[in-house]
Amino acid sequence: MIESVMHMPGDDPLRAIGVIAKALDGIANIEFKQFDLTRGQYMYLSRICEEPGLTQTQLGERIKVDRATATRAIQQLEAHGFIRRENDDQDRKQKHVWPTEKANQVYPRIRAENEHSTQIALQGFSATEQQQVKQLLLRMQQNVSDNWDFVKRGGVRKY
Amino acid sequence: MIESVMHMPGDDPLRAIGVIAKALDGIANIEFKQFDLTRGQYMYLSRICEEPGLTQTQLGERIKVDRATATRAIQQLEAHGFIRRENDDQDRKQKHVWPTEKANQVYPRIRAENEHSTQIALQGFSATEQQQVKQLLLRMQQNVSDNWDFVKRGGVRKY
DNA sequence: AATTATTAGTTGCAATTGCAACAAGCAACT
DNA sequence: AGTTGCTTGTTGCAATTGCAACTAATAATT
Numbered sequence: 001m002i003e004s005v006m007h008m009p010g011d012d013p014l015r016a017i018g019v020i021a022k023a024l025d026g027i028a029n030i031e032f033k034q035f036d037l038t039r040g041q042y043m044y045l046s047r048i049c050e051e052p053g054l055t056q057t058q059l060g061e062r063i064k065v066d067r068a069t070a071t072r073a074i075q076q077l078e079a080h081g082f083i084r085r086e087n088d089d090q091d092r093k094q095k096h097v098w099p100t101e102k103a104n105q106v107y108p109r110i111r112a113e114n115e116h117s118t119q120i121a122l123q124g125f126s127a128t129e130q131q132q133v134k135q136l137l138l139r140m141q142q143n144v145s146d147n148w149d150f151v152k153r154g155g156v157r158k159y
Numbered sequence: 160m161i162e163s164v165m166h167m168p169g170d171d172p173l174r175a176i177g178v179i180a181k182a183l184d185g186i187a188n189i190e191f192k193q194f195d196l197t198r199g200q201y202m203y204l205s206r207i208c209e210e211p212g213l214t215q216t217q218l219g220e221r222i223k224v225d226r227a228t229a230t231r232a233i234q235q236l237e238a239h240g241f242i243r244r245e246n247d248d249q250d251r252k253q254k255h256v257w258p259t260e261k262a263n264q265v266y267p268r269i270r271a272e273n274e275h276s277t278q279i280a281l282q283g284f285s286a287t288e289q290q291q292v293k294q295l296l297l298r299m300q301q302n303v304s305d306n307w308d309f310v311k312r313g314g315v316r317k318y
Numbered sequence: 319a320a321t322t323a324t325t326a327g328t329t330g331c332a333a334t335t336g337c338a339a340c341a342a343g344c345a346a347c348t
Numbered sequence: 349a350g351t352t353g354c355t356t357g358t359t360g361c362a363a364t365t366g367c368a369a370c371t372a373a374t375a376a377t378t
Contacts, residue, residue, distance in 0.1 A: 013289075014183060014277050016296035018202070021180030022223035023300075023307035024173060029336085030310050039336075039364065043177070057326060064181035066366050071327060073364085093326045093373045116318035118173050120306050121299045129295060130172075136292040137175035140280045141182075147279050148182035151189050159275035188366085198334065198366080216356065225336050230357055232334085252343045252356045324375070335364070345354070 017140075024117050031113055035106045036080060042110050044073050048083055049099045049107040055088070056095050064148055082106070176299075183276050190272055194265045195239060201269050203232050207242055208258045208266040214247070215254050223307055241265070 029039050037045065043063050048054065054062075060070030074097060077083045082103045088094035099107070122130050151157060188198045196204065202222050207213065213221075219229035233256060236242045241262040247253035258266070281289050310316060 011293050011297065012273065012277070013293045013296050014179075014273060014280060016293075016300045017176050018180050018184065019221070019223055020173075020296070020300050020303055021177050023303045025177065026223055026225075026307055026336095027303075027310045027316075031316065055326080062178070064178055064185055066185075067327070068329080068367080069365055071329090075328090076364095091326085091374070095327070112318055114171065114173060116316065117303070117306070118171070121173060121302050123302045124298065125295070132291060133295040133299070134170050134172045134175075136284070136288060136295070137172050137179070138170065139283065140292070141175045141179050143280050143282045144179055144182045144186075144276070147276070148185055151186045157186075157190065157275065159271055185366095214356085226357070227337080227359080228335055230359090234358090235334095250344070250356085254357070320378080322375100322377070325373080327371090327373105329370075330368090332367095333365080335362100337361090337363105338359100339361105340359080341357090343354105343356080345352100347352070348350085 020121065024121075027117065028113060032110065035109060037106070038076065041073060041077060041082075044070075044077060045082060045099070045103055045106065046110055046114075048077075048097050049103055052098050053096045056085075056097060059097060061149070066152075077103075179280065183280075186276065187272060191269065194268060196265070197235065200232060200236060200241075203229075203236060204241060204258070204262055204265065205269055205273075207236075207256050208262055211257050212255045215244075215256060218256060220308070225311075236262075 025040075028042055032042050044059060047059055047062055051058075056070055056074055057067070059074070060067055063070070065073070074083065074085065078085055081100055083100060084098050085095045086098065088096060122133070125133070147157065184199075187201055191201050203218060206218055206221055210217075215229055215233055216226070218233070219226055222229070224232070233242065233244065237244055240259055242259060243257050244254045245257065247255060281292070284292070306316065
């Protein structure tokens with residue numbers, strides 16, 4: 001009985017991360033419809049505005065989406081005038097992605113929404129706690145990135 | 160220039176949460192294919208095994224998915240023998256969800272994967288830091304839940 | 319130099335997702 | 349009791365996602 005309680009995932013950090021992410025993604029998708037952004041596009045658009053010239057592969061890796069998914073999302077953003085694409089000068093296999101003026105107008109709205117969600121999420125946190133959670137989350141992100149790459153490329157984790 | 164650096168989302172906690180979640184979800188979906196689980200089903204199955212008898216609505220709220228999505232995922236799990244559904248005794252609008260033996264056999268594998276991913280994510284964390292991040296994340300989850308509900312039901316956030 | 323292996327982006331196919339509308343059931347009001 | 353409003357689960361439709369296969373380009377090997 002006590003053991004059962006000990007092992008219940010009620011305090012599972014990864015689950016909390018999953019739920020928070022899902023909630024905020026759901027909120028964002030609803031709120032960004034007014035800017036002509038479809039599901040998930042805000043993630044791509046943010047990255048492209050912050051790091052103009054990223055290749056498609058780099059973009060997909062930052063967001064942790066499948067290459068096919070990245071391609072199609074980027075195609076849509078291009079079709080709706082948010083971005084433009086250009087081949088790399090040295091390596092014609094690669095394409096770089098640049099924001100258009102349309103994107104740069106929407107980006108501050110994305111930031112505003114994100115700040116608001118951040119305020120909500122960190123409500124009741126002291127300044128120290130805010131710093132702490134930021135640092136801890138960044139370390140976690142670094143910790144899991146290689147695993148995603150490994151498994152995505154066909155690697156099999158042992159456990 | 161300095162201002163621009165200050166406002167760069169490099170230390171955005173919500174973004175880190177989104178990336179971590181996406182990475183771990185991607186990994187989990189790949190790894191659970193061997194158990195006949197399709198995309199995202201592990202989230203539902205875990206909840207159903209841990210809280211047998213949840214209604215569909217409760218389940219969807221815990222995971223933060225759309226009602227239609229929950230319905231369809233649950234239908235699939237039922238069709239593949241992982242769960243069974245029953246109407247509520249008092250309110251025939253509601254359906255409760257129960258795990259089958261098949262589900263109870265798979266659940267420990269889901270837990271094992273989750274434990275492994277947790278180990279990876281928390282690599283290099285002291286015991287104190289582990290406790291900290293768990294607590295902070297739980298509080299964040301609580302902070303955002305009402306917002307999800309509000310926006311999902313049509314509420315409009317001001318910011 | 320020629321061949322083989324790997325990589326980046328793309329597309330077909332099928333599954334999943336979410337909005338909107340609907341039906342059935344229950345709650346609240348008159 | 350009858351009417352209106354709300355809730356739960358479902359379905360149609362269209363968009364998104366991810367696996368697998370493909371093409372073109374580049375890297376590595378022979």
